[in-house]
Amino acid sequence: MPKIGEDLTSYLRQNMMPTVWCPGCGHGNIFRAITESFRQLELDPSRIAVLGGIGCSGRTPFYFNTNAMHTTHGRVLAFATGLKLANPGLTVVVTMGDGDALAIGAGHFVHAARRNIDLTAILYNNSIYGMTGGQEAPSTPLAFRSTTSPFGSIEPAFDTVELALAAGATYVARTTTFDFADMPRYIAEAIAHPGFSVVEILSQCPTYFGRLNRLGEAPELLDYERTHTFLREDAPLLTKEEMVGKLPLGVFRNEIRPEYTKEYAKLCEAQGGNYSV
Amino acid sequence: MRLVQGNEAAVMGALAGGCNFYAGYPITPATEIMEQMSRILPSRGAVFIQMEDELAALGAVIGAAWGGMRAMTATSGPGFSLMQEHIGYAAMTQTPCVVIDSQRVGPSTGQPTMPAQGDVMQARWGSHGDRAAIVLTASSVKDVFDVTRLAFEWAQDYRLPVIVLLDAVLSHMRENVELPPVPDPIARKPVAVREDQPAFGSHPFIPFSGSTRTIVSGLSHDERGMTRGAIGQDAEQIIRNQLAEVDRDYKRIVQFRRYRLDDATWAIVAYGITARAARAAVNSLRESGLRVGLLELVTLWPFPEQTIHELAASVQGILMPELNLGQMIWPLKASVAGLAPVSSMGRADGELFRPEEIVQTINRLDHRNAAISSVIGGGKHHA
Numbered sequence: 001m002p003k004i005g006e007d008l009t010s011y012l013r014q015n016m017m018p019t020v021w022c023p024g025c026g027h028g029n030i031f032r033a034i035t036e037s038f039r040q041l042e043l044d045p046s047r048i049a050v051l052g053g054i055g056c057s058g059r060t061p062f063y064f065n066t067n068a069m070h071t072t073h074g075r076v077l078a079f080a081t082g083l084k085l086a087n088p089g090l091t092v093v094v095t096m097g098d099g100d101a102l103a104i105g106a107g108h109f110v111h112a113a114r115r116n117i118d119l120t121a122i123l124y125n126n127s128i129y130g131m132t133g134g135q136e137a138p139s140t141p142l143a144f145r146s147t148t149s150p151f152g153s154i155e156p157a158f159d160t161v162e163l164a165l166a167a168g169a170t171y172v173a174r175t176t177t178f179d180f181a182d183m184p185r186y187i188a189e190a191i192a193h194p195g196f197s198v199v200e201i202l203s204q205c206p207t208y209f210g211r212l213n214r215l216g217e218a219p220e221l222l223d224y225e226r227t228h229t230f231l232r233e234d235a236p237l238l239t240k241e242e243m244v245g246k247l248p249l250g251v252f253r254n255e256i257r258p259e260y261t262k263e264y265a266k267l268c269e270a271q272g273g274n275y276s277v
Numbered sequence: 278m279r280l281v282q283g284n285e286a287a288v289m290g291a292l293a294g295g296c297n298f299y300a301g302y303p304i305t306p307a308t309e310i311m312e313q314m315s316r317i318l319p320s321r322g323a324v325f326i327q328m329e330d331e332l333a334a335l336g337a338v339i340g341a342a343w344g345g346m347r348a349m350t351a352t353s354g355p356g357f358s359l360m361q362e363h364i365g366y367a368a369m370t371q372t373p374c375v376v377i378d379s380q381r382v383g384p385s386t387g388q389p390t391m392p393a394q395g396d397v398m399q400a401r402w403g404s405h406g407d408r409a410a411i412v413l414t415a416s417s418v419k420d421v422f423d424v425t426r427l428a429f430e431w432a433q434d435y436r437l438p439v440i441v442l443l444d445a446v447l448s449h450m451r452e453n454v455e456l457p458p459v460p461d462p463i464a465r466k467p468v469a470v471r472e473d474q475p476a477f478g479s480h481p482f483i484p485f486s487g488s489t490r491t492i493v494s495g496l497s498h499d500e501r502g503m504t505r506g507a508i509g510q511d512a513e514q515i516i517r518n519q520l521a522e523v524d525r526d527y528k529r530i531v532q533f534r535r536y537r538l539d540d541a542t543w544a545i546v547a548y549g550i551t552a553r554a555a556r557a558a559v560n561s562l563r564e565s566g567l568r569v570g571l572l573e574l575v576t577l578w579p580f581p582e583q584t585i586h587e588l589a590a591s592v593q594g595i596l597m598p599e600l601n602l603g604q605m606i607w608p609l610k611a612s613v614a615g616l617a618p619v620s621s622m623g624r625a626d627g628e629l630f631r632p633e634e635i636v637q638t639i640n641r642l643d644h645r646n647a648a649i650s651s652v653i654g655g656g657k658h659h660a
Binding site: 013015016044045046047049051061062065066067068069070071072075076078079080081082083084085086087090107108111264267268270271272273274275276 | 298300318319320321322323324326328329330332333334336337338339340341342343344345346348362363366485486487488489490491492493494495496503504505
C-alpha cells in the first residue's frame with residue numbers, strides 16, 4: 001500500500017476538490033481505492049475515461065484528471081458502451097450508485113453485462129438515495145427506514161451480485177468500505193479483466209441511512225458492515241444461522257468469455273472492414 | 278438512377294455525411310434505417326450496435342461522439358419521446374449527433390404504420406429547459422439524402438443534436454433518384470490540443486484524446502466544463518451562445534423552397550410529405566385561374582419568421598395544411614403578426630392530404646374573401 005498522497009496526484013483534478021461527499025460518507029474511500037487501483041495498474045491518465053451517473057457516486061468523474069463524463073441518471077452504461085466502442089483503447093471506468101444501477105438503470109446494467117463489453121462498473125451501494133435526501137432504494141434492506149419508507153420498507157432488496165451473475169458479467173466481486181484493503185485489489189482486477197466487470201462496494205451513508213435507521217455515525221455503520229457480511233471462503237466454517245441476514249463478500253466470478261468489442265472487430269473483419277483504433 | 282426507399286436514402290445521406298456510428302432500437306417506421314446500417318457499417322469498420330431501448334441508443338451515440346465518431350440514431354414517436362432527456366443532455370454538453378424521427382400517428386402507440394407530423398413541436402421543445410435547435414424535414418427521397426448529409430455537417434458546425442423529421446410514407450416510399458457514390462470511411466485523426474483548451478462555449482468540438490482532460494457534464498458548467506463554482510448564468514450563457522450561433526447563420530440554416538409564389542395572392546405554407554400535395558394543389562388552382570403559391574419549409578426550426586412575415590405582406594391569406602391538429606400554425610401566426618388571415622388544415626388520422634382537399638379549402642377561403650371584399654369593397658382579390 002502506498003502512503004497517502006504518494007504518486008496519486010497525477011490522477012487527481014485537485015481544483016475540483018473538496019468533494020461533495022458528507023463527512024463520514026464511504027464514497028471518498030471508494031474514490032481513493034479507484035485511484036490506488038489506477039496506480040497499481042500504472043495506467044496512463046490520458047488513456048482512462050471515468051464516467052458517472054447521477055447521485056452521490058456519479059460525482060466521482062469530476063475528481064479524476066482524466067477524460068470524464070457525468071451523464072444522466074441510470075444511463076451511464078449506455079454512454080460508456082458508445083464511448084468504448086468508439087475508442088476501444090480507452091480504459092472505461094463507470095461509477096454508479098444503487099439507484100443508478102438497480103432502479104432507473106437496471107435495464108442498462110443487465111444488458112451491458114449480457115454483452116460482456118469491457119467496462120468496469122463500480123457500484124457504490126449505500127442502501128439509500130443520498131443526493132435527494134434519503135429515499136428508499138432497491139437496495140434498502142427489508143424493514144429499513146427512509147424518507148419514503150417511514151414505516152419500514154416492505155420491498156425485498158436486490159442482490160447486485162446475483163443480478164450481475166445472472167446477466168452475464170464475467171468478473172463479479174463484492175466488498176465493503178470497512179474492508180478497505182480489498183477494494184483497490186478488486187477494482188484493479190476488474191479493470192484488468194477483459195470483459196464486463198462489476199465491483200459492488202457496500203458504503204455507509206451516515207447522513208441519511210444511519211440517521212433515519214438510528215444506526216449511528218460512520219464508525220458504527222462501518223461496524224455494521226463488518227457484522228453483516230462474511231467472507232465467501234469462510235462460508236464452510238459458518239452455520240446457516242450465522243449467515244442469516246448477512247451478505248457474502250469476495251470474488252464470485254472471474255472468467256474469460258467472448259468480449260463485445262473483440263467480437264465486433266471479428267465481425268467487421270469478416271465483412272472486409274477494419275475496426276481498429 | 279435507381280429506385281431508392283426513403284429510409285435507404287437516410288442511410289446513404291448519413292454515410293455521405295461521414296456517419297461511422299449507429300446505435301438504435303427497432304421501431305416502425307424507422308427500422309429499415311437500422312437494418313441497413315447493421316449490414317453496411319461493419320464492412321466499413323464503423324460501429325453498429327442495437328441497444329436495449331431508445332434512451333440507451335442516444336446515450337451510446339453521445340458517448341461515441343465524445344469517443345471521436347460521427348454518430349446517429351433513428352426512431353419514431355414513442356422512441357423520440359424517450360430520447361428527449363438525452364437530446365437535452367446533448368444540447369447542454371454541446372455534443373454533435375444526428376437523430377432521425379420518422380413520424381407516425383400518436384399520441385402513444387397510435388398508428389405505427391401511418392404517417393403524421395405530430396412531433397414538430399416536440400422536436401423543438403421536447404426536452405426540459407431551453408436549447409438551440411436545428412430541425413430539418415424532407416418531402417422527397419432525394420431530400421431525405423440531402424438533409425441527412427447536411428444534418429451531420431451542421432451537427433459538427435454548431436455542436437448540436439440535429440434532428441431530421443421524416444414520416445411513415447416518406448420512410449417507406451420509393452423514388453427514382455441519382456445518389457452520389459458512397460464515400461470512403463473518414464480517417465480518424467485525433468486532434469492534439471493544449472490541456473487547458475476550453476472544451477465548451479464557442480470552441481470547436483474536440484473529442485476525448487490523449488491530450489484532452491475534458492469533463493463533460495449536464496450540470497451547469499463553464500467553458501472549461503467546470504461545475505464547481507459554476508452558476509446558472511454559465512449554463513444560460515452556453516445556451517445563449519448556441520442560439521446566437523444558429524441565429525448568426527440563419528440564412529444558411531433556414532432553408533425553404535418558393536414555388537410559384539412571385540405573383541401569388543394566396544400562399545400555402547407546408548413542410549415534409551404534405552408539401553407534395555400542396556404543390557399539386559398549387560398547380561391545379563393555377564389551372565383554374567387562382568394565383569396560388571407554395572412556401573415549402575425544409576428547415577422547421579429555426580422557424581423562417583422573416584420570410585413568412587414578408588410573404589404575409591404580399592398575399593391575402595395563408596393556409597397551412599399539416600398532419601397534426603395544428604402545431605406549426607402557432608409560429609406561423611406569430612410570424613404573420615396579423616398581416617394576413619391564417620387558416621389551418623389539420624388531420625391526425627394517419628391519412629395524407631389529397632391535393633383536391635387543399636384545392637377545396639383554398640377555393641372556399643377565396644370565395645369567402647370575395648364575398649367579404651364585395652361587401653366592404655376592394656381588397657387584394659383578383660378579378
